[in-house]
Amino acid sequence: DTAVSQTPKYLVTQMGNDKSIKCEQNLGHDTMYWYKQDSKKFLKIMFSYNNKELIINETVPNRFSPKSPDKAHLNLHINSLELGDSAVYFCASSQGGGPHNEQFFGPGTRLTVL
């Protein structure tokens, strides 16, 4: 299936731990994104990469570090997890990094920090 995939789907961890979420797309897109959706359902962009180059870096704590080993992968590493990091994290991709490009979202990773 052609899609955007994320692992894991669920992640439960203790405060202070470090965790990673992986994202892969096989759509041949050159731009990938990370979004955070909080309990009020607001979807907020965190990062965007175009061909492995960081394009968008919103006001996100530096505990969050994205890494794009190639244009099909964009991983998110989170250090020293806090309670407020609990949310659903969505990866997305688009063909082209312009404002008009449809974004395809992964299934999401529900992170719960205890």
Place this chain on the structure above:
Amino acid sequence: GQNIDQPTEMTATEGAIVQINCTYQTSGFNGLFWYQQHAGEAPTFLSYNVLDGLEEKGRFSSFLSRSKGYSYLLLKELQMKDSASYLCAAPPSSNTGKLIFGQGTTLQVKP
């Protein structure tokens, strides 16, 4: 500032028509998106409007008025499976794919 407003919740009856409104304020206009998100699932693309007017796509239509900073999503012949959140989103920049999302309108379709 950049802001997108839409109603939090709406309820409608199966077979009816419902209109979900969205008003936006962004630093620049680069089109207006609608996404559908079923509970526990990923958002999926519904429409993109860049010109004024109504664009129809099957049971779903999207309208844009740039002068009023206003859009709506029109859902006809409602089905139970249309129960979902509908997210209005706008790209503030002409150079990137950054999207500003509204908080979404949760639509409940009742029999």
